[in-house]
Amino acid sequence: MLDLKGKVAFVTGAGAIGAGWGNGKATAVLLARQGAKVFGTDINPAAVEETRAIIAKEGGVCFTTTCDMTDSDSVKKSVDACLEHFGRIDILINNVGGSAPGDPVSMSEEVWDRQLDHNLKTAFLGCKHVLPVMEKQGSGAIVNISSVAGFAHQVDGRVHVAYSTAKSGLVGFTRSTAMAYVKKGIRCNLVIVGTMHTPLVEERLVKQLGPEAGANLVAKRHAAVPIGRMGDAWDTAHAVLFLASDEARYITATHLVVDGGLTAARPG
Numbered sequence: 001m002l003d004l005k006g007k008v009a010f011v012t013g014a015g016a017i018g019a020g021w022g023n024g025k026a027t028a029v030l031l032a033r034q035g036a037k038v039f040g041t042d043i044n045p046a047a048v049e050e051t052r053a054i055i056a057k058e059g060g061v062c063f064t065t066t067c068d069m070t071d072s073d074s075v076k077k078s079v080d081a082c083l084e085h086f087g088r089i090d091i092l093i094n095n096v097g098g099s100a101p102g103d104p105v106s107m108s109e110e111v112w113d114r115q116l117d118h119n120l121k122t123a124f125l126g127c128k129h130v131l132p133v134m135e136k137q138g139s140g141a142i143v144n145i146s147s148v149a150g151f152a153h154q155v156d157g158r159v160h161v162a163y164s165t166a167k168s169g170l171v172g173f174t175r176s177t178a179m180a181y182v183k184k185g186i187r188c189n190l191v192i193v194g195t196m197h198t199p200l201v202e203e204r205l206v207k208q209l210g211p212e213a214g215a216n217l218v219a220k221r222h223a224a225v226p227i228g229r230m231g232d233a234w235d236t237a238h239a240v241l242f243l244a245s246d247e248a249r250y251i252t253a254t255h256l257v258v259d260g261g262l263t264a265a266r267p268g
C-alpha cells in the first residue's frame with residue numbers, strides 16, 4: 001500500500017521555517033519512507049539540508065538544491081538538476097507558501113504582489129517546468145498545498161486577504177491544470193490544510209505576539225477545531241502521500257480537506 005519505490009518526488013519548500021516538522025519537511029521524509037527518491041528544494045539551504053540529513057540517516061535517498069520557487073530560472077535549474085540526478089519526476093509537491101497580514105486597505109501593493117507570487121506563482125512555476133517532463137514520461141501526480149484560510153475566516157480573526165485569495169485561487173489552478181493534462185496520464189490534486197501546529201506557528205505567531213498572547217492563540221486554535229486540537233505536519237503529509245500514490249489513480253482535479261472538521265463547523 002502507498003508504495004513509492006522507483007518513483008522520484010520533487011518537493012518544494014522541503015525545509016521548515018523553524019525547529020520541528022513543517023508540511024514540506026514531513027512530506028519529503030514520508031515520501032522517502034515509502035520508497036521515493038526525493039528531490040527537495042528550498043530557498044533556505046540549511047533548512048533543506050536538515051531534511052536531507054534526516055532522510056539519509058533513515059536510509060532513504062534525497063538530493064537537494066537551493067531554489068527560489070518564485071523565480072522561473074531558478075525553478076528550471078532545479079528541475080534540470082533533478083533530471084540530471086534521478087532521470088525523471090513522478091511526483092511534484094507544490095508546498096511553498098505562507099501568509100502576510102492585511103486587508104485591501106492596510107496591505108501595500110508590494111505585499112499583495114509578493115503574496116500572490118509566494119502562494120500562487122510558485123505552484124504555477126512548479127507545474128510549468130515539471131509538466132513537460134511528466135508529459136514525456138506519460139505519467140505523473142501533482143499535489144498542491146492550499147489552506148482553509150482560502151475558504152473561511154480565520155478562527156483568531158486575523159485577516160490576510162492576499163493569502164486567502166491565493167489559496168482559493170489554487171482550486172481553480174488545480175482543476176484547470178488537471179483537465180489540461182487528464183489525457184496525458186497526469187493527475188493534479190489539492191490538499192486544503194487546516195490550522196496545524198507547525199514551526200510556523202511557534203516561529204512567527206508566538207514570537208510576534210509574545211509568550212502569553214502566543215499561548216492564548218495556540219489554545220484558541222486547538223479549541224476551535226471540532227476534533228479538539230490542531231493537526232500537525234504529518235496529517236498533511238499523509239494526505240499528500242495518498243494523492244501522490246498509485247492508490248489515488250482515479251482521483252484528479254479535486255481536493256482533500258485536512259482540517260479536523262473546521263470548515264464543516266463554520267460557514268465556509
Ligand SMILES: NC(=O)c1ccc[n+]([C@@H]2O[C@H](COP(=O)([O-])OP(=O)(O)OC[C@H]3O[C@@H](n4cnc5c(N)ncnc54)[C@H](O)[C@@H]3O)[C@@H](O)[C@H]2O)c1
Pocket residue numbers: 012013014015016017018021022023024025041042043044047067068069070095096097098099118145146147148193194195196197198199200201
Ligand atoms: N502551518 C500551517 O498551519 C499551515 C496551514 C495551512 C496551510 N499551510 C501551507 O502549508 C505550506 C507549508 O507550510 P509550513 O507551515 O510547512 O511552512 P514552513 O514555512 O515551515 O516551510 C516552508 C518552507 O518553504 C521555504 N520557502 C519559502 N519561500 C520559498 C521560495 N520562494 N522558494 C522555495 N522555498 C521557499 C521556507 O524556507 C521553508 O523551509 C504552505 O503552502 C502553507 O501556506 C500551512
